Structures are given as structure tokens and as C-alpha cells.
Amino acid sequence: MKITDVRAVYPKYKNVVPSWRTHFWQIVVRVETDQGIVGFGYGGGGVAAVEVVNRHFRELLLGKEIGNTEDIKKTWDLLYSASLPYGRKGIAIMALSGVDLALWDLLGKAEHSPVYELIGTRNKDSARSYATGTDVEWYSELGFTAHKFPHRWTSEKDISTAISTASNARNILGQEALVMIDTYMSWSFETTLQMSESLKDFNIYWFEDVVNPDALDAQSELRKLVAPTLIAGGEHEFTEYGYQEIARTSALGLWQPDITWCGGITSGIRIVEMAHSLGIPVSPHRGGEVWGLHLIVSSNCDNLAEVLPGTRNGNKDELWVGEPVPENGYIAPTEDPGFGVEVNEMLL
Numbered sequence: 001m002k003i004t005d006v007r008a009v010y011p012k013y014k015n016v017v018p019s020w021r022t023h024f025w026q027i028v029v030r031v032e033t034d035q036g037i038v039g040f041g042y043g044g045g046g047v048a049a050v051e052v053v054n055r056h057f058r059e060l061l062l063g064k065e066i067g068n069t070e071d072i073k074k075t076w077d078l079l080y081s082a083s084l085p086y087g088r089k090g091i092a093i094m095a096l097s098g099v100d101l102a103l104w105d106l107l108g109k110a111e112h113s114p115v116y117e118l119i120g121t122r123n124k125d126s127a128r129s130y131a132t133g134t135d136v137e138w139y140s141e142l143g144f145t146a147h148k149f150p151h152r153w154t155s156e157k158d159i160s161t162a163i164s165t166a167s168n169a170r171n172i173l174g175q176e177a178l179v180m181i182d183t184y185m186s187w188s189f190e191t192t193l194q195m196s197e198s199l200k201d202f203n204i205y206w207f208e209d210v211v212n213p214d215a216l217d218a219q220s221e222l223r224k225l226v227a228p229t230l231i232a233g234g235e236h237e238f239t240e241y242g243y244q245e246i247a248r249t250s251a252l253g254l255w256q257p258d259i260t261w262c263g264g265i266t267s268g269i270r271i272v273e274m275a276h277s278l279g280i281p282v283s284p285h286r287g288g289e290v291w292g293l294h295l296i297v298s299s300n301c302d303n304l305a306e307v308l309p310g311t312r313n314g315n316k317d318e319l320w321v322g323e324p325v326p327e328n329g330y331i332a333p334t335e336d337p338g339f340g341v342e343v344n345e346m347l348l
Contacts, residue, residue: 001033001110003064008053008098010046011347015315023047024091026260028319028343029098031106033066039106040343042291042320043098044261045091052095056083061099066110069118072103076266080239089238093263100264101291101339108338115339116298119269124297126332127305129288130178135311136169142309143328146178148208153186159198166202175203178304180232182208189218196226206230206254213237216251223253230254235285239263240270247278254302258285259292268295276300288331290323290339297333305331319344 008029016025024046031039043049057079064075079099083092108115116122130146131139139147147169151162162181169179179202187195187210195207207229211218213236223231230253237243239262246252255275259268268284272295275282281302284292288307296305307326310316320341324331334340 001035001037001066001106003031003061003066004034005032006030006053006058006061006099006102008043008050008095009348010050011317011319013317013347015317021046024049026319027053027095027098028348029053029102030343031061031099031102033106033110035110037106037109039102039104039109039338040341041098041100041102041105041264042260042289043096043101043264044094044258048091049095049098052083052092053099057095057099066103066107069104069107072100072107073266075103076100076263080263089242093238093267094261097260097262097264097267100266101260104265105338112337114333114335114337115265115294116333119265119295119298122298124303126330127288127293127296128303129305129307129326129329129331130180131326132182132306132308133310135309136172138312139309140172142326144326145173145176145329146180146304147173148180148182148306150182150184151186152184153188153191159194162195163198163202166199166204170202178205180204180206180208183210185209185212187211189215189222192222193225196229199229204229206232208232208256209235216245216249219251220249223250227253232256232283235261237262239267240274243271243274247274247280253280255280255282256285257282259295260286260289265291265295268292269299272299272301288326290320290333290341293324293331293333294339307331317347319347 008027027043029041104115131144132148192210232254234256235258257271283302283304288305322341
């Protein structure tokens with residue numbers, strides 16, 4: 001197949017939270033070919049990433065032949081190298097992620113195969129899913145046995161908040177459930193130690209995104225001090241090159257690349273292979289979305305996929321049509337070609 005057009009669009013979101021996400025949330029990338037096959041990808045970086053795709057990557061991609069996964073990997077390397085002066089991390093790699101995923105979707109459709117078959121041998125029928133959010137009562141009703149709740153540090157009173165939230169989750173989900181905490185970079189080194197001591201009775205599986213993600217040495221030290229709770233993170237890191245530093249410093253006990261940000265499936269495969277060689281578990285950020293789910297079921301990723309159900313009766317943008325949904329706490333990709341989803345044109 002020869003690429004004939006590449007376009008990125010920032011969707012007309014109605015339910016994006018008022019933060020950096022307002023203008024820099026997820027983009028849709030569309031790649032067309034001379035055979036009439038169209039691939040769709042999902043990237044990060046918002047309006048800025050749209051400009052990267054449409055004004056730079058597009059001119060490099062037009063006329064490129066895509067016939068196998070090696071062609072996709074070579075294309076990834078080309079775009080990464082071309083964007084080095086302004087890229088390597090952040091928005092440029094988020095844009096590259098969307099292109100890469102569109103190419104995997106394209107090839108899957110051309111081969112009449114789901115992406116997980118292009119990645120490797122499927123080794124999981126389904127993935128255990130964990131619900132991230134605040135409505136733990138509803139998540140329990142839906143059949144989830146794993147849950148991650150957000151916690152932001154503002155003052156000492158937040159210790160009692162964490163205790164009450166963890167206690168509530170344990171009481172509702174039971175002692176065998178997995179319970180995790182996402183701190184979103186709001187805890188300090190000392191706070192993490194305080195929380196570890198205060199929450200020791202609740203068997204927290206991991207603390208996610210403690211401290212600044214660049215503070216790798218601090219996280220490495222915390223790993224030893226808060227064990228057996230894991231120090232997890234990596235959603236704000238990019239490509240296997242960024243993860244080489246995480247590996248070198250032994251900063252994280254569980255890696256969480258976001259497949260729509262870190263460089264797509266191509267980068268995700270390389271990161272998972274590195275982690276596996278080191279004996280580090282990988283659970284992709286938002287891994288219950290199709291982009292991560294296909295990687296999870298055909299790789300050495302942990303059998304754990306994050307979904308974000310929101311709250312009961314809450315509003316969500318349904319950008320992708322045909323996404324699988326969890327059933328009794330497990331989620332599986334469909335057998336449809338590519339990623340098995342189509343974009344909701346009403347939001348474009």
C-alpha cells in the first residue's frame with residue numbers, strides 16, 4: 001500500500017475537564033492509501049500535535065509503502081529522527097504515536113487481522129481490568145475486583161482522606177481486590193513515606209506517579225522504603241530511550257507507558273521487551289483502550305488493563321465506535337481487523 005494522505009484532527013470534545021486537556025488532549029490521525037484502506041490512530045498533544053502531523057510528518061509520509069510491520073518500524077525511526085531538533089519527548093512523540101497507531105490499524109485492515117496478531121502470539125484471552133475513578137460502589141456493581149483512586153496532596157489533612165478512601169475501597173471490594181493510588185505527581189518523598197506507613201493495613205498494590213517524574217533517583221530509593229507496595233509510573237516518559245534511564249536508575253517497580261503518548265505500538269513493543277529482560281512488570285496507562293489492549297494480550301505485559309468508567313450517569317465523549325467494554329472485571333479486544341474501532345465522525 002502507498003500512503004496518499006495523512007491528516008490529524010483535534011476532536012470537538014464536549015466533556016474534557018478544564019485543565020491542560022482543554023486544548024492538548026487526544027488527537028485523531030487518519031492515514032489513507034492508494035488501495036482505499038484507511039487507518040485511524042489516537043495520539044496526544046492536542047492542537048500542537050495536529051500541527052506536527054499535518055505540517056511535518058505528512059510530507060515525509062506521502063508516497064511511503066506500508067506492506068509489513070518492518071515498514072512501520074522503519075517509518076517510526078524516520079519520523080523520530082526527522083523530529084529530533086524539536087522532539088525526542090513530549091508533543092512530537094505524542095504526535096508520532098497517533099501516526100504509528102494509524103499505520104498498525106491500516107496494516108491490520110489490509111491483512112484482515114486484528115493488530116494483536118501482527119504484534120505476536122496472543123497469550124491472554126482477556127485482561128483483568130481495573131477501574132480508575134471515584135465511584136467505587138458502582139465499580140463493584142459492574143464486577144471490578146481491582147480499583148485505583150486518585151489522591152492529591154495539599155496538606156496534612158490529606159493523610160486522613162487517603163486512609164478513609166482506602167478503607168472504603170477495601171470494605172466494598174474485599175480483601176482480595178487490588179487497590180492502587182494515583183497521586184499525579186503531588187506527593188513529595190516525605191509524603192510518600194508518611195502514606196506508606198499510614199496505609200500499611202490496606203495492602204496497597206502500587207503508588208503511582210509519586211514526586212516529579214524526572215526525580216528518578218528519589219523514586220529508586222522509595223522503591224526500597226515502601227515495599228511491598230510498588231512505585232509505579234512512566235505515563236509521562238517517552239520512547240525506549242526515555243525508559244532506558246528508568247531502567248538505568250531502577251526508578252520504578254512497575255512501568256506504565258501510555259501507548260498513545262510514548263510512541264505507539266512500535267515504541268510499546270520495545271519498552272515491553274526491555275522491561276521483560278529486567279523482570280519489571282508493565283501495565284500500560286489507559287491500557288483498557290484498544291491501543292494498549294492489543295499490546296497487552298499479545299506481549300509480556302501484565303494481565304492488567306486500566307479503564308476509566310467515570311461515574312454512574314456521568315457524561316463521556318464516545319469518540320471511538322466499537323470499543324470493547326469490561327464484563328465482570330475482564331476486557332478483551334474484538335477479532336475485527338485493525339484495532340476494531342471506527343471514529344465517531346460527529347465529533348470531528
